[in-house]
Amino acid sequence: MAPNPRVMKAFRAMKAIGLNEDKVKPVLKKLLKLYDKNWELIEEENYRVLADAIFDEDDSKQGEDFADEAEVHDEPERPLKRLRPRSQEEQASQSTVVGTSLRKPLLDDEGKLGANSLQQPPDMMKLQSGPISPQNHPRDKGKQQASPIHFGAQGISNSYTDRTLPYDSDSPHVRHAYKGKEPLLPQVAPREKRPVVERSPHAVRFKDSTVDPDGALIPTQKVLDSHALLKPKDEPYTDDLPPDDVPRYETPIAVIRPDSIRKEDISVRRILTGKPDDQEPPASHFAAEEDRGGSVPTSSSSPRATSELAAVREGSPANLEIASSSLGEESLMNVQPSVGALKSSGAYSALDVGGIGKLNGSIDTHCFSEAAALQLPRQIKSVGEDTHFSTSGSAESNGGQELRDPESCSLVVVPQHQLMFEEQRSHHHFNDITKGEENVEISWLNEINHERPPSFIYIPQNLVFQNANLTFTLSQINAEDCCHSCIVDCLSSTSVCVCVHETGNEFAYTSKGLIREDFLEECISMTRDPQRQCLSYCKACPLEISKNDECLEPCKGHLKRKYIKECWSKCACHKRCGNRVVQQGIRCKLQVYFTPEGKGWGLRTIEKLPKGTFVCEYVGEILTTKELHERNVQRTRGINNERYTYPVLLDAYWCLKGALKEEEALCLDATFYGNVARFINHRCLDANLIEIPVKMETPDHHYYHSAFFTAREVNALEELTWDYGFDFDDDDHPVEMFRCLCGSKFCRNMKRPNRSKSSLR
Numbered sequence: 001m002a003p004n005p006r007v008m009k010a011f012r013a014m015k016a017i018g019l020n021e022d023k024v025k026p027v028l029k030k031l032l033k034l035y036d037k038n039w040e041l042i043e044e045e046n047y048r049v050l051a052d053a054i055f056d057e058d059d060s061k062q063g064e065d066f067a068d069e070a071e072v073h074d075e076p077e078r079p080l081k082r083l084r085p086r087s088q089e090e091q092a093s094q095s096t097v098v099g100t101s102l103r104k105p106l107l108d109d110e111g112k113l114g115a116n117s118l119q120q121p122p123d124m125m126k127l128q129s130g131p132i133s134p135q136n137h138p139r140d141k142g143k144q145q146a147s148p149i150h151f152g153a154q155g156i157s158n159s160y161t162d163r164t165l166p167y168d169s170d171s172p173h174v175r176h177a178y179k180g181k182e183p184l185l186p187q188v189a190p191r192e193k194r195p196v197v198e199r200s201p202h203a204v205r206f207k208d209s210t211v212d213p214d215g216a217l218i219p220t221q222k223v224l225d226s227h228a229l230l231k232p233k234d235e236p237y238t239d240d241l242p243p244d245d246v247p248r249y250e251t252p253i254a255v256i257r258p259d260s261i262r263k264e265d266i267s268v269r270r271i272l273t274g275k276p277d278d279q280e281p282p283a284s285h286f287a288a289e290e291d292r293g294g295s296v297p298t299s300s301s302s303p304r305a306t307s308e309l310a311a312v313r314e315g316s317p318a319n320l321e322i323a324s325s326s327l328g329e330e331s332l333m334n335v336q337p338s339v340g341a342l343k344s345s346g347a348y349s350a351l352d353v354g355g356i357g358k359l360n361g362s363i364d365t366h367c368f369s370e371a372a373a374l375q376l377p378r379q380i381k382s383v384g385e386d387t388h389f390s391t392s393g394s395a396e397s398n399g400g401q402e403l404r405d406p407e408s409c410s411l412v413v414v415p416q417h418q419l420m421f422e423e424q425r426s427h428h429h430f431n432d433i434t435k436g437e438e439n440v441e442i443s444w445l446n447e448i449n450h451e452r453p454p455s456f457i458y459i460p461q462n463l464v465f466q467n468a469n470l471t472f473t474l475s476q477i478n479a480e481d482c483c484h485s486c487i488v489d490c491l492s493s494t495s496v497c498v499c500v501h502e503t504g505n506e507f508a509y510t511s512k513g514l515i516r517e518d519f520l521e522e523c524i525s526m527t528r529d530p531q532r533q534c535l536s537y538c539k540a541c542p543l544e545i546s547k548n549d550e551c552l553e554p555c556k557g558h559l560k561r562k563y564i565k566e567c568w569s570k571c572a573c574h575k576r577c578g579n580r581v582v583q584q585g586i587r588c589k590l591q592v593y594f595t596p597e598g599k600g601w602g603l604r605t606i607e608k609l610p611k612g613t614f615v616c617e618y619v620g621e622i623l624t625t626k627e628l629h630e631r632n633v634q635r636t637r638g639i640n641n642e643r644y645t646y647p648v649l650l651d652a653y654w655c656l657k658g659a660l661k662e663e664e665a666l667c668l669d670a671t672f673y674g675n676v677a678r679f680i681n682h683r684c685l686d687a688n689l690i691e692i693p694v695k696m697e698t699p700d701h702h703y704y705h706s707a708f709f710t711a712r713e714v715n716a717l718e719e720l721t722w723d724y725g726f727d728f729d730d731d732d733h734p735v736e737m738f739r740c741l742c743g744s745k746f747c748r749n750m751k752r753p754n755r756s757k758s759s760l761r
């Protein structure tokens with residue numbers, strides 16, 4: 001019999017992406033059976049479904065070895081998975097590619113950060129975050145006023161711990177206590193595009209292909225949704241394919257639910273699974289790794305996950321359970337897994353990283369379904385809903401067995417034997433608070449209550465909001481400010497790298513990627529020890545001017561600081577040069593967790609970190625201080641009252657000769673856009689992190705990167721803290737300062753109950 005031309009065409013299409021016939025044939029057979037020989041469904045999107053299913057099979061096989069992460073890391077890269085048009089791919093990957101210009105959040109007609117822009121930034125769906133405009137932030141009621149945090153840890157109260165900030169949340173006349181800092185660099189140092197070794201290409205591609213940037217369903221879902229109910233048939237295989245060995249792979253599972261969240265519709269969806277990819281740490285992932293020990297296994301150390309078709313082993317119908325539909329099959333539903341298990345795996349709450357729908361430990365299902373539809377790729381949403389909601393719509397906390405969509409009560413088919421594996425994989429995929437934006441996944445965990453992390457859009461690098469005067473050109477960096485004669489690694493170069501001329505011809509980093517001990521100690525003492533602090537005063541202080549006070553106060557002084565100068569793209573050295581640490585992004589195994597002390601969410605390390613380790617940068621929107629003031633006014637008008645505050649001032653006046661222009665006085669606000677540093681809580685004086693300015697790509701000093709390094713060795717599971725520099729006794733402080741719960745014996749919060757000044761050292 002002549003080969004079916006459609007079969008041959010499918011083979012050719014798969015061959016084009018590196019899949020040979022042996023792999024394609026059994027999967028194709030399965031799909032033909034599953035789709036009742038409906039070739040259109042298989043051929044759609046250039047055989048997208050077929051390719052996905054083949055990769056699923058691979059994943060299923062890999063899953064058997066899932067427990068052994070090391071093996072996963074060592075896997076050779078798989079063939080290209082992407083089948084989407086390049087235009088979509090570019091759109092979807094927009095936020096991960098860092099060019100030489102700053103990306104700005106969408107602005108409305110007036111150039112403001114409008115609700116719409118915040119709700120639907122170009123990469124919104126990729127980031128999977130909910131609407132977070134000042135107008136509709138989900139957590140905007142009854143919260144504390146916002147106030148900027150100020151860089152530069154201040155120690156014990158002294159002349160400049162009382163420094164005020166330009167803006168407060170009440171009025172321009174109210175001031176914030178602040179500490180001066182030393183800034184450094186010119187412009188926003190766009191982090192380089194992630195190298196292939198840092199992010200598995202196929203993982204990114206696959207992610208792109210499953211999450212439509214516009215929020216539309218992925219092609220495969222469309223295909224499946226076109227059937228009310230898809231179920232593997234029992235008939236023998238079609239003769240479309242030449243007979244071959246019985247397929248061992250697993251069949252994509254059909255899950256039925258209304259795709260449009262309409263109860264009257266029943267459609268089909270897939271259950272997602274996460275798949276470890278081939279991510280491996282960059283070659284230079286700091287030799288400091290060698291020094292680390294005591295790592296606690298979590299998802300952040302795991303390979304990045306991708307979402308794919310879940311699969312069910314052929315011929316095991318007993319393992320399938322039929323869940324319910326809104327049309328009355330609820331009683332049939334009896335599907336694993338235990339919600340408790342999922343909770344502990346982290347997948348439980350990852351659905352709602354937007355902080356949506358959680359009220360006093362229960363889930364507001366209405367809120368959830370709306371928000372989740374906006375925030376999460378359909379596939380992710382599906383799994384989460386099904387696995388975490390009981391029929392009452394409240395969050396399971398007792399290891400319940402039901403798997404039900406609270407809104408649609410749709411039909412779900414889940415292979416029991418496979419759920420545990422899927423749970424694990426889902427964990428990796430859902431529980432990454434960075435949404436794939438960092439080198440590592442960062443899980444989150446709440447063992448205290450049912451609260452979920454607040455809504456924000458994760459960005460791995462700073463973005464200009466609107467008016468910040470940050471131009472960014474190669475020509476701005478003088479030839480004498482970048483190394484042209486260095487080869488590969490400046491740290492091991494025999495000649496002195498010109499990049500460190502301005503910082504005393506000494507590198508801040510060791511060959512292991514840690515901050516040099518003497519450099520670190522100097523930084524620590526300059527911020528903690530009042531005797532070591534020295535201030536510079538400017539004539540017309542922009543911070544004072546920016547308060548809009550009628551009565552202009554004199555400059556309170558700006559703290560002199562040490563800073564790091566890293567090599568950058570205009571330099572001749574290798575991207576992995578030892579003088580490029582912060583720009584490589586996060587490498588530590590971190591976790592966002594709900595603190596038991598009442599500080600809300602916090603950040604902790606899940607591995608032991610040597611002293612001087614780079615942890616993360618404080619990333620947010622770059623605002624002018626005026627823009628921040630405007631935001632604070634909005635907050636205090638109740639439009640966007642936040643319980644927690646996230647702005648940080650960049651004090652760029654430390655080496656200022658004249659006055660800064662208004663648009664040059666900058667700050668970072670991580671309220672809406674930010675990275676994991678927004679979760680770092682304050683600790684008075686003896687915090688284990690120190691913030692050090694880092695200069696990279698801009699020659700100016702009014703902008704710099706604020707990088708956090710460990711000030712001492714930090715044990716696994718220790719919370720990472722930073723001294724915000726607040727003076728809690730400053731009566732002139734404008735905002736409702738939080739009651740400090742840092743627990744330090746040096747705590748400066750004198751107003752804290754049961755605390756007296758005598759308790760301070």
Ligand SMILES: C[S@@+](CC[C@H](N)C(=O)[O-])C[C@H]1O[C@@H](n2cnc3c(N)ncnc32)[C@H](O)[C@@H]1O
Pocket residue numbers: 454598599600601602643644645646678679680681682683738739740741742
């Ligand atoms: C940058 S956020 C830190 C993350 C925050 N805990 C959260 O849940 O998102 C700063 C806010 O955290 C809280 N916070 C930080 N450190 C604290 C401390 N030592 N004691 C009490 N609350 C603290 C305050 O509400 C502060 O406004």
